[in-house]
Amino acid sequence: MSFYIALWLGKILNIIINVVDKNRGTNFAGKQALKICGNMVSKFKDIDFDKVLFITGTNGKSTSNNLINHILKCNNKTVVSNLEGANLLPGVATALIKASSLTGKLKADYFIFETDERFLPIIYRQLPAKNILITNLQKDQVQRNGDPDFIFRKLKPVMGKDMRLFINNNEPRSASFGYDNKRVVTYGVSKHGESFVKGEDIPTMPCPICGGSIIFDYYNNDGVGAFHCADCDYQSRERADYQIDNVDFENRKFTCDGISFDMPYNIPYMCYNYAAALAVVKELAGVDLVDAAPAFASFKNVGGRYEVLEYNGKTIKYMRIKQENPETVQSAINVMASDETAKMVCLGPGPLIDIVPNYTNTFYTFDCDFSKLACSDVEKYFCFSEAVCYDMANRLIYAGVPEEKIVVIETDDVDTIFDVIDGAKTDNVYLITWLHTFEGMKKKLKLKERQ
Amino acid sequence: MNTQIRIAVLFHNTFYIHGDRGNILALQKMSKAANIPVTVEYIDDFASSFEPDEYDIIFCGPGEISCFARVRDYLAAKKEELKGFIEKGKVLLVTGTTMCLFGNETLRCDGSKFTGLGIINSNFTEREYPYGNDLYYKAKYNEKEMEIFGSQIQMMDVISEDKPFGKLIYGMGNSKESEFEGVQLNNSVFTNTLGPLLVLNPWLTKEILNVVLTNKATGEIMPDLDMSLELKSLEAKKKFTEKKQVE
Numbered sequence: 010m011s012f013y014i015a016l017w018l019g020k021i022l023n024i025i026i027n028v029v030d031k032n033r034g035t036n037f038a039g040k041q042a043l044k045i046c047g048n049m050v051s052k053f054k055d056i057d058f059d060k061v062l063f064i065t066g067t068n069g070k071s072t073s074n075n076l077i078n079h080i081l082k083c084n085n086k087t088v089v090s091n092l093e094g095a096n097l098l099p100g101v102a103t104a105l106i107k108a109s110s111l112t113g114k115l116k117a118d119y120f121i122f123e124t125d126e127r128f129l130p131i132i133y134r135q136l137p138a139k140n141i142l143i144t145n146l147q148k149d150q151v152q153r154n155g156d157p158d159f160i161f162r163k164l165k166p167v168m169g170k171d172m173r174l175f176i177n178n179n180e181p182r183s184a185s186f187g188y189d190n191k192r193v194v195t196y197g198v199s200k201h202g203e204s205f206v207k208g209e210d211i212p213t214m215p216c217p218i219c220g221g222s223i224i225f226d227y228y229n230n231d232g233v234g235a236f237h238c239a240d241c242d243y244q245s246r247e248r249a250d251y252q253i254d255n256v257d258f259e260n261r262k263f264t265c266d267g268i269s270f271d272m273p274y275n276i277p278y279m280c281y282n283y284a285a286a287l288a289v290v291k292e293l294a295g296v297d298l299v300d301a302a303p304a305f306a307s308f309k310n311v312g313g314r315y316e317v318l319e320y321n322g323k324t325i326k327y328m329r330i331k332q333e334n335p336e337t338v339q340s341a342i343n344v345m346a347s348d349e350t351a352k353m354v355c356l357g358p359g360p361l362i363d364i365v366p367n368y369t370n371t372f373y374t375f376d377c378d379f380s381k382l383a384c385s386d387v388e389k390y391f392c393f394s395e396a397v398c399y400d401m402a403n404r405l406i407y408a409g410v411p412e413e414k415i416v417v418i419e420t421d422d423v424d425t426i427f428d429v430i431d432g433a434k435t436d437n438v439y440l441i442t443w444l445h446t447f448e449g450m451k452k453k454l455k456l457k458e459r460q
Numbered sequence: 461m462n463t464q465i466r467i468a469v470l471f472h473n474t475f476y477i478h479g480d481r482g483n484i485l486a487l488q489k490m491s492k493a494a495n496i497p498v499t500v501e502y503i504d505d506f507a508s509s510f511e512p513d514e515y516d517i518i519f520c521g522p523g524e525i526s527c528f529a530r531v532r533d534y535l536a537a538k539k540e541e542l543k544g545f546i547e548k549g550k551v552l553l554v555t556g557t558t559m560c561l562f563g564n565e566t567l568r569c570d571g572s573k574f575t576g577l578g579i580i581n582s583n584f585t586e587r588e589y590p591y592g593n594d595l596y597y598k599a600k601y602n603e604k605e606m607e608i609f610g611s612q613i614q615m616m617d618v619i620s621e622d623k624p625f626g627k628l629i630y631g632m633g634n635s636k637e638s639e640f641e642g643v644q645l646n647n648s649v650f651t652n653t654l655g656p657l658l659v660l661n662p663w664l665t666k667e668i669l670n671v672v673l674t675n676k677a678t679g680e681i682m683p684d685l686d687m688s689l690e691l692k693s694l695e696a697k698k699k700f701t702e703k704k705q706v707e
Contacts, residue, residue, distance in 0.1 A: 151613045152592030156477050158524035212476035220530035222473035222504050368594045369697050370611040372654050375479030396700040399693035407485055
């Protein structure tokens with residue numbers, strides 16, 4: 010009985026939220042419903058677990074979820090999903106509440122949920138999906154997740170023999186889940202024009218099988234590329250089951266199995282999302298690659314990592330990074346470094362304030378290689394934020410940036426940030442800062458426009 | 461200066477987390493500023509031998525406990541040499557969770573035990589969840605009192621019989637109950653301080669290099685260097701910490 014009360018409460022809350030504030034609709038109903046029936050997710054009916062997919066990992070969950078949903082819907086499949094990215098149990102519950110009948114019955118071809126990697130076992134206990142897509146397992150939010158092995162150990166018990174795993178052939182840690190599992194589908198990306206190598210002094214990672222050194226023959230993305238272990242036979246397969254080839258960033262095209270695809274976002278890390286999506290839609294839903302291809306042309310990623318702001322004749326390119334996540338920082342650095350035109354670089358990732366205690370960690374920047382950015386055409390660097398701006402400036406100096414090129418102001422004041430940007434000769438501005446600061450800048454511009 | 465400093469970095473692909481390669485960059489940067497040549501050797505090959513005494517500084521960065529056994533087995537053959545290295549006053553710097561490798565025993569959350577090298581008289585208990593915070597304490601190194609500021613991502617509690625490295629001002633010490641941070645044996649330091657430690661605290665970096673110069677009996681000492689940026693950082697973060705404590 011408590012399930013039905015929870016379900017109906019959830020449905021009423023969803024209706025109210027839709028009227029009052031749609032932005033709170035991703036989690037709230039599920040959260041409240043779970044207070045009444047803590048295991049309500051396990052009580053929904055008519056879910057074929059063979060048609061349930063969890064998408065987990067450090068980076069790329071939301072984009073992969075969005076793209077898979079998009080391709081399936083373009084191919085007339087019905088999907089229940091948490092597209093807004095609420096990836097804990099309440100988010101999954103909210104999505105199921107929205108989609109179910111008043112008696113808790115669900116009618117969909119597939120159930121695809123982005124799931125937080127740390128909380129996946131909790132969700133799995135109530136919804137034992139038979140399919141998991143693991144994008145990658147990398148350094149991320151250390152205050153919460155510690156080290157990648159901490160997350161690996163959380164996920165390992167869920168990776169049973171009857172689980173079908175979709176794994177990234179080019180990411181050593183997540184690929185190792187397939188080492189002793191027979192039901193594995195691999196995806197990967199061939200070497201391309203943006204592939205790179207790193208110096209010996211920059212650490213790679215330990216082999217998840219023997220503890221030796223993982224050597225990357227090349228990287229397609231930070232921590233992702235063709236690899237082998239220096240000490241045992243663990244290595245990436247020469248070709249994944251779903252391999253993206255002929256990546257042409259300029260013309261925004263790639264191929265998979267000889268079929269040509271449009272590349273909606275011509276950024277290296279997105280290629281793995283494309284490969285993962287193709288693997289899933291074919292293996293899980295039987296959508297042939299030739300039928301998936303048209304969907305790429307119309308794909309729009311919600312909540313991506315890149316946004317543009319026009320201000321006083323200057324184009325401010327906001328590069329969103331994830332907290333304490335060197336891979337997203339490195340991706341942003343690579344994008345800036347590959348821009349051959351003169352630019353200003355504004356670095357304002359401040360103290361980490363999402364978790365208590367707040368703290369001033371910037372060590373993740375030393376997992377990144379700034380040298381190409383330091384060698385590129387940067388007119389001025391601007392380091393700002395409370396407390397950590399000096400450490401950001403120091404990081405740049407360690408990368409070889411001359412001190413006279415760096416302006417350091419301990420501030421989060423949006424007017425001050427805009428003033429410094431105003432002072433740059435170039436109109437090409439890159440900005441890295443936390444989302445709340447950027448939101449403040451957008452709000453300020455909107456107010457100015459109204460005035 | 462005519463002296464050359466030799467640094468060994470142990471298994472940097474295994475002990476790869478938290479940006480601690482920055483500690484090597486800090487030693488290189490400061491040595492360069494003082495015109496001291498530095499060589500850095502990466503000891504990564506389990507099949508090759510490693511002679512601690514060939515080096516002035518040995519660095520072992522933070523890693524994951526699941527990867528320690530193989531390195532422990534490799535270093536076990538060099539345990540007495542490593543103890544001698546420390547006793548001679550050379551510098552072994554170990555950061556983060558890798559302290560467990562050099563300790564006695566680590567009790568893991570799943571009930572298993574990891575036996576370390578037993579070079580420091582410390583036992584460890586793995587935490588169920590990591591503890592992350594700023595870490596700020598007073599330390600005395602090479603007879604110099606100093607403030608140290610860094611970050612901590614503490615995966616284990618430390619119970620140690622050895623002399624601590626620092627006395628806590630803010631953050632979590634070796635354990636929740638402890639007012640001390642890390643372990644110091646002679647000039648060797650085993651600490652949970654991340655940051656990287658030697659980037660954020662160049663006054664410590666300078667004294668480590670002074671220790672090396674003293675060990676080499678060249679009569680040289682490190683010159684005064686500009687640390688104004690790091691001092692501004694320290695003051696800003698101290699203020700941030702004070703604000704946290706009030707809130």
